[in-house]
Ligand SMILES: Nc1ncnc2c1ncn2[C@@H]1O[C@H](COP(=O)(O)OP(=O)(O)O)[C@@H](O)[C@H]1O
């Protein structure tokens with residue numbers, strides 16, 4: 001057991017480094033995995049939580065602490081607290097209603113507002129850890145938990161740690177700590193906290209020192225997450241769809257120009273120069289068509305002036321540049337309508353808030369999200385998602401899901417692809433029927449050979465090597 005460069009490994013279980021799918025084949029989000037950690041004060045709850053987070057090694061974990069849910073004190077109560085006469089260890093000191101609502105909202109993926117709380121880079125988490133002396137106390141809160149741990153550390157050790165911590169970090173003196181411990185902390189532990197141990201799935205003696213217990217917990221968590229979330233691609237591949245294209249999909253009219261371009265692009269021996277030229281040309285047509293679809297303009301009115309007007313509008317305020325990078329797109333979608341949205345490296349440091357970008361890695365068995373940075377006002381924008389080649393539709397789904405999670409309306413999303421399987425298009429259209437989908441060419445694959453069919457592989461490879469590599 002131990003960490004590897006590719007994420008955490010526990011026996012044969014491995015969590016990806018990026019965020020794995022948090023939604024199912026119908027595009028709806030899964031509930032996050034919720035872990036509750038209870039135990040006495042200074043038993044090591046926070047330390048165990050931090051060990052788990054470190055071992056998970058993924059950014060999609062949120063730690064929520066019970067301290068955030070203390071009821072606010074009146075002036076008189078503040079004075080009592082200063083005189084060591086306020087009981088911070090009684091269940092009544094906590095606002096369990098707000099706590100439950102917050103956890104419930106988090107579990108449903110609703111954005112919550114909690115001080116001392118960090119959502120990291122994405123508004124949703126796959127894993128939520130809630131720790132505190134009363135984490136396992138309220139039955140309604142317990143019902144939300146997928147896994148409950150109780151950190152069982154000897155009371156002498158807890159008192160010694162608490163003395164050290166409260167004097168060093170909380171401005172208390174030895175007399176005050178001992179007084180508070182005797183008057184409130186110990187009785188509350190005996191009366192309210194210790195009885196919650198029976199609800200725990202796993203009791204962790206000695207807290208974070210207990211490497212074996214934490215490893216067993218890690219194995220359990222990775223297995224659970226594995227079973228829940230890591231099979232999106234294989235599930236997508238098992239779906240069966242009718243031959244006719246979905247209503248929301250528009251395919252470029254096959255005129256001689258489009259036909260010739262596609263033929264050239266499919267030729268294995270096509271020169272780099274020709275490939276770049278054709279991809280650029282085809283991308284423009286797809287972008288233009290996408291914009292016209294969005295504006296509900298009849299394609300027969302697609303005169304230069306109309307297109308330019310649309311371009312101006314897009315260049316102005318309501319266009320959110322967006323990159324769904326299956327590593328291939330870089331300059332492909334550079335056209336006059338879309339300012340170069342991804343001519344930079346897709347490393348997190350390479351993007352300003354104004355240059356929205358996400359990097360989806362889909363060359364592994366399961367799609368993963370590695371990077372996501374979007375403009376703050378994205379919810380008010382029209383978002384164009386580009387994907388040079390759409391195969392299973394998994395990457396496309398993840399890109400749309402992220403945009404929706406950031407508050408963009410489904411009808412304000414345009415998805416553009418150059419070559420797509422009809423399966424991938426069905427996947428996307430079924431999950432997100434209001435997304436406008438425009439594609440230059442559809443490959444009608446034969447089941448079950450959808451994976452990386454030759455045509456798509458060639459096109460994708462060329463897009464990557466010819467358009468991204470220097
Ligand atoms: N295994 C350990 N060995 C030594 N000190 C520890 C250990 N675990 C925690 N501590 C210390 O004890 C104090 C309380 O630990 P913490 O994890 O915050 O407990 P809790 O969240 O249960 O109050 C902290 O100062 C922490 O550094």
Ligand SMILES: Nc1ccn([C@@H]2O[C@H](COP(=O)(O)O)[C@@H](O)[C@H]2O)c(=O)n1
Nearest residue numbers: 040041042043045070088089132133185
């Ligand atoms: N203003 C406060 C608030 C809380 N406490 C003590 O914190 C303990 C819970 O936190 P742990 O990290 O130790 O679990 C609890 O026992 C309270 O007595 C405090 O002293 N002052």
